[in-house]
Amino acid sequence: MCGICGLTTAGDADHAAVVTRMNAAIVHRGPDDAGSYTDATTSLAMRRLSIIDRAGGHQPIVNEDGTLVIVFNGEIYNYRELREELLRSGRHIFRTQSDTEVILHAFEEFGERVPERLEGMFAFCIYRTTDGSLFFARDRFGEKPLFYWHGDGRTLAFSSELTSLLEWEAIPRQADLDALHVYLRRAFVPSPWTTFAGVRQLPPGHTMTWRNGVATVRRYFALQPREDAAFEDERAAKEAVRGALLSAVKRQMESEVPLGAFLSGGIDSSGVVAAMQRQSSRPVKTFTVRFAQADYDESPVARCVAEHLGTEHREFFVPNNAFDAEDLWRVVRHVGMPFADSSAIPTFYISRLIRDHVTVCLSGDGGDEMFAGYQTFRWTQQLDRLAIAPGFALAALENVFAAASRFPGLGGSSAVRKARRAVHFARGSANERVWSIGEMFSRDEMDSLLADEHHAARRRLADDWLNAQVAALDGMSRLRQMMAFRQQLSLPEDMLIKVDRMSMANSIEVRAPLLDVGIANLAARLPDKHLIRGDVKKYILREAIREWLPDEVFSHAKMGFGIPLHAFVNRQYVELCEDLLLGDRDGLTAQLFRRAALESFVRRGLDRISDRADLSVYRASHQLWALLQLAAWAKAFRVTL
Structure with a gap:
């Protein structure tokens, strides 16, 4: 695991000095070693x-x-396996035992199709000294990042992290308003956008060639679901999933440094740990976070799994009301963009705590995306049935629930809020329902908040772009459309960003066996009936690992990995909100947002401590966190409009 960066230019920039600074900015990604290459036009490090x-x-x-x-x-x-294949050809001489050299020789053998032969997580750059061209590739699901800028057509700079990339002073620190609108609407920034105008990220499953000042991006991988009759039989499907999991985990356990696993107590991480322990001669080192708030805490189930499997288990406690200002700045600094997922905070802490014990950690990331584990999949299917009702009836029903939320005695009813939201989403288009159920700010909230005279057009552009991503999935089953949206957008732009940046901030390598290409291709061939059966999600994965694990894993409610953000509000948090969102009258947020609306979002985000009929505490607190992230990003990187 490493961090990479580079600069190639036809100008007179001191590219070696720039790349030295870029490399120093990612020392946390690789504290063990550093290296560089420089010639007349290009520096890599x-x-x-x-x-x-x-x-x-x-x-x-x-x-x-x-x-x-x-x-x-x-x-x-x-x-x-690739190394042996290349050696058999008689055309290659190896000087190391590293996977890096295998990629280089595989590029000689297979050219720009080399990523199709690689199984793993990767982002790399190959420089051809004879013509000055650069070839880049990023792994299939976006586990490893790659950012770049080529604004003037003569220069290309790239890095694993945005903070490093911005060491090149020529890159303007201007906000990309289109990307910010998608961020506010859906709480992530999709590739190839970043929130910096002109700065791009190579999308997962893509390659890029830079030659003669032109960047050519090509897609080399897209997961294509296609039911395979061989897996119509449940037993055959179950055995295939079990075998693929064991194989993926075994391959990813190879390491010359101490190795362990995150164990939340959920199905995915428990299944990975069980597969590890079945193939290990010693107890696997497992780690979990314990939260003070019971409805966020899965540590009792994780403890049960650890005892059942006989792992060497450790728990780390994250108390409520322990927020520190650095928790905000750290996320902004390492992500390089506003990042709305507050679970980055505990991800950092558990990564820091386990660094004393292991250097490599396996996780259960990707299980929900590959095997249909999200509750929103079931909700959207229910909304589709509700949407059959006439539009006028749904509009009238939404108004009824809106009025009910103001009735005495119903103001604290979550049931009223959920019913109103269900009707609201059912009124949208079929494509919109795939993504809008996870929206951060609604259309009305965006309209009330944004002051830019062009915001309505940009908000429509954001909606149109999101709808187009779903439209491109036409021909898939409804379940597969929702899964593909998650696989292509939420997974790489939220989950994997969080895991990569917060773990690498602590020099920890995290591997995700459930994103193994063999598992992904197998899951794509399973009949939908094996994914969700009735109200049971990830049905076939559950059945494949059931005999390995205690019943508690399958009987407890799914929680996900998050924090009770509202419970973390303390004096430091309040002061940051007041300073960054309300105190700065000349910064980016002051220019973007209407003052009165911003004050309202801040107040309700700080004051809301329980669910009500109009708004859940989760939504209120996370809308505020999304705004706070944006303001902190703008200040940290001195971003202008």
């Missing part, structure tokens, strides 16, 4: 967290004749 071939895997690596140079971030799980 990397920081290394040594996991495989610790003695010989120094980067950059240059091929035999000096025509290719590679910097690489990630792990390739099938590198041994």
